[in-house]
Amino acid sequence: MAPGKADALLRPRDTDALRAELRQVATVGSVPVLFGGEVHGDTLLLSEFLGTRTAMLRGLGVRSSSGLGGASMVAGRPMSVTDYRSASSITHDYDAPVLCEGIRSILAVPVLVDGVARAMLYGAYRVGGPIGDRTAGLMVASARRLSMEFKVRDEVDRRLRLREAHLAGFGETVAAPEDIRAVHAHLRRLASDSTVAPGTAAQLRRLADRLVGAISAEQTAVSAPLTARELDVLAQVAMGCTNSEAAQRLSLKPETVKSYLRSAAAKLGTKTRYESVSRARRARLIP
Known part of the structure; x- marks a missing residue:
């Protein structure tokens, strides 16, 4: 998202909606570790955390195609590993922060808007094994709700920009x-x-x-x-x-x-x- 000076004020922070969805999954699904963030260009910036024990993931930038999240971002679909340390299907660029958290099994779910990842959600366990269907279902549902929320906010921003352009053409300065x-x-x-x-x-x-x-x-x-x-x-x-x-x-x-x-x-x-x-x-x- 790249808001202008008007919609930067009017648009609620997308990270607030993301945090609320993570809290919902934590409460309903009892997932021990949850985190996520917004995608800026080709980099995911992790900003929201629940259940983490260290600060090593905080502020981490995940590049496209790198790690589980980067791969999920590019593929545009949820991806998981049952044992992160030994997973051969992903790159291991971020082993230090992930393993320091004691994370073993992890699911990454992209929040897609018009086919492009705008945010990522992660759910993780400190034991190995497949991610359960219930947890996966909750996270996918959260990603879909966020996708719809972002689409609505984008449309509001678009209409505000159109209105500003219209008012500027008439020299209008009084807010409606x-x-x-x-x-x-x-x-x-x-x-x-x-x-x-x-x-x-x-x-x-x-x-x-x-x-x-x-x-x-x-x-x-x-x-x-x-x-x-x-x-x-x-x-x-x-x-x-x-x-x-x-x-x-x-x-x-x-x-x-x-x-x-x-x-x-x-x-x-x-x-x-x-x-x-x-x-x-x-x-x-x-x-």
Whole structure:
């Protein structure tokens, strides 16, 4: 991905979606070691890890055709080895970091967009033997979901670029409400990220609150103030996200998203998610 200055702000980080999928596989499939990263040109950069014991894999660049991941990247299909140390079907460029982790059996799954690997997912065990069908199925399903997510994000970026080109042709400089709402949702998602420092998160929330006033709306009474998390969820729903998509973007469980929506609806006096978004906008809680 090579975002422009506008969609660099609007587009959520693809690594966040990748991390959420790895967490899902770890939880549902009980896979002891999971890692992955985005592909940049002909090199995979490993950035996301669960269950690793050392830092030797962190930041590793895997070249196309090199190692198991490189071979899977080029082939465009999942590939596995039952005993990494003795595998003769792959190159052994990365033996040191892999073997230091104690990894023996490993599965690499490419995330393909239009036939090109955009990311890689790995699942590994510290014992030899074939990767089970259940684990393989979970990882392939994760790769497919990521592929669809990336396609959707690419299309959003494409449309934003077209709109920018159109507005530039007319000398337009005022942002549309949809753009402001997209920025607002993205700021709140960033502020909710557990890796963001508290001071930075507070600043992001203040910026998001300032955007709310950019779209005029009739002020309506709300029985109780919404919490930051309730507003985070409503901001994603306002962008058309399903509960599962909002959960993925905010690193929450779908059930937790439902709980926040129910509590927000009770405070707003609404019955549906769409009524909640509408009432929150009228109350100038979200743009």
